[in-house]
Amino acid sequence: MIKLTVKSAGLLVVLWLLGDYVLGWFHKIVKTETYNQYSSREDADSQDQSCFCHLTGVLDDCFCDIESIDVFNNFKIYPRIQKLTERDYFRYYRVNLNRPCPFWPDDSHCSIKDCQVEPCPESKIPVGIKSGNYNKYSQVANDITDIADCEQAQDLGAINSTLSNYTKEAFEDWARHDDAQDHFCELDDETSPDANYVDLLLNPERYTGYKGPSAWRVWNSIYEENCFKPRSVYRPLNPMVPPRGGDDDGEGFYNWLEGLCLEKRVFYRLISGLHSSINIHLCAEYLLDEGWGKSLWGPNVQEFRQRFDPAETKGEGTRRLKNLYFLYLIELRALSKVAPYFERAFVNLYTGDHQEDRTTKELLLQFFNDTKAFPMHFDEKSMFAGQKMEAKTLKEEFRLHFKNISRIMDCVGCSKCRLWGKLQTQGLGTALKILFSEKEIKNLPEHSPSKGFQLTRQEIVALLNGFGRLSTSIHQLHNFRALLKEKR
Secondary structure (H helix, E strand, O other): OHHHHHHHHHHHHHHHHHHHHHHHHHHHHHHHHHHHHHHHHHHHHHHHOOOOOOOOOEOOOOOOEHHHHHHHHHHHHHHHHHHHHOOHHHHEEEEEOOOOOOOOOOOOOOOOHHHOOOEOOHHHOOHHHHOOOOOOOOHHHOOOHHHOOOOOHHHHHHHHOOOOHHHHHHHHHHHHHHHHOOOOOOOOOOOOOOEEEEEOOOOOOOOOOOOOHHHHHHHHHHHHHHOOOOOOOOOOOOOOOOOOHHHHHOHHHHHHHHOOOHHHHHHHHHHHHHHHHHHHHHHHOEEEEEOOOOEEEEOOHHHHHHHHOHHHHOOHHHHHHHHHHHHHHHHHHHHHHHHHHHHOOOOOOOOOOHHHHHHHHHHHHHHHHHHHHOOOOOOHHHOOOOOHHHHHHHHHHHHHHHHHHHHHHHHOOOHHHHHHHHHHHHHHHHHHHHHOOHHHHHOOOOOOOOOOOOOOHHHHHHHHHHHHHHHHHHHHHHHHHHHHHHHO
16 A cells, blocks of 8 residues: 555656656747747848838938938928929920830830820810910910910900010020020920820829830930940949849949049939839839729839848848939929029919919919928039039030930830839929029029020929929838838
8 A cells, every 4th residue: 555655656756747847848849939939020020121221311422311301301391292283283294205216116115004194185284284375485475376266365365465575575585595505304395296285193103014124224224324334334233234243242333433523423323313213103003903993003012122122132222212312302402492483473383274373383482482491401512613614514414414314215115104204304304404503593583584594384394293203202111111010
């Protein structure tokens, strides 16, 4: 009996010891698994935010930090520019999408339905825009026959009959000057039968499926032939060139870039920033589902990471995004400097609807006040500040390179991509024209047109909508940050 009791007690001790060991082993497994889950979650969090972890601090070649731009844009500028670009004056853009590519055979017409642009019917265009009265040398001042059928013809005639002989002569001088003026962009002939009005609100910029060699060739031509780069310097991640192993890390390219003068370095960063902005639009308005009758568009986080995550782009993503902010600063500076042009009482954003025109100009002047209030503007006086003849030669080279890029936009195979590429390129070209016309803007006459500086309606629409696209890009970065946090 005693032996049995001893045996039972021994068995219980063994089981207790074994159980404690098993329980400890079980706890260890659970603890390890919990740690691994937590660790993997941390890794995932870090990976999800890697697109933004280095997107901070002061930008190169200027004294402004990214965080200040984010706050200024997202809370002040973005809401204002959205309202402005919805007004009639800014939503209709006249463009020729049928100009042939001047550099290679145009063999890449896009057959995807989302590539197509819907031209605006004449009946939907505000009468003041299609009449031509918006233009600075309005033909309506001398010839009203083109709008004889318009119900507002008498009113327009009455307004224009008050023009003095001096003002009419100024209009003629203005026209002659504009015909001879050097532009940063290849302007479309608005009188061409191939030019059509497009309602930008009905043809939004978004992902159309246009990609591959045709799209690569356009950007490759821009970067390789127009950004002052010798062929011996290899641009990192160039899809048109086979990978070069260790030489493809971009170090050689950025050493070369840093060795350039400020003006040529700025040129590259502007083009890179424009490219980045366009890519953000495509990621933010991606075709998620092509359902019956109606397509679903929205942000594609994976596409965004593929284009901007440093791990996916060998560190290029952060540079691309910083160049977007740099471009934003350049165009913001141009808008603040051109404000006096629009503040003059006789400059109207004419559509034919007087109440609409009054409201639009009020919104525009409020917007300009906001741009002037920004405390950390880019200082363009640091550019072309060297020896006079050298600076003049460099400025002309700068202008011609950019003008050539505007011509390359006629080689884009997707009509909708071509529309927004031409508009945003012209918007940037107009901004550069403003920055390099400081003396002319300072000497603008208060009550009459100026021979020294003027903007066509096409340039005005491109300038505001182009900057609106940059503002939207920075706002979309805020949205992608939130989506990446949710995803983790």
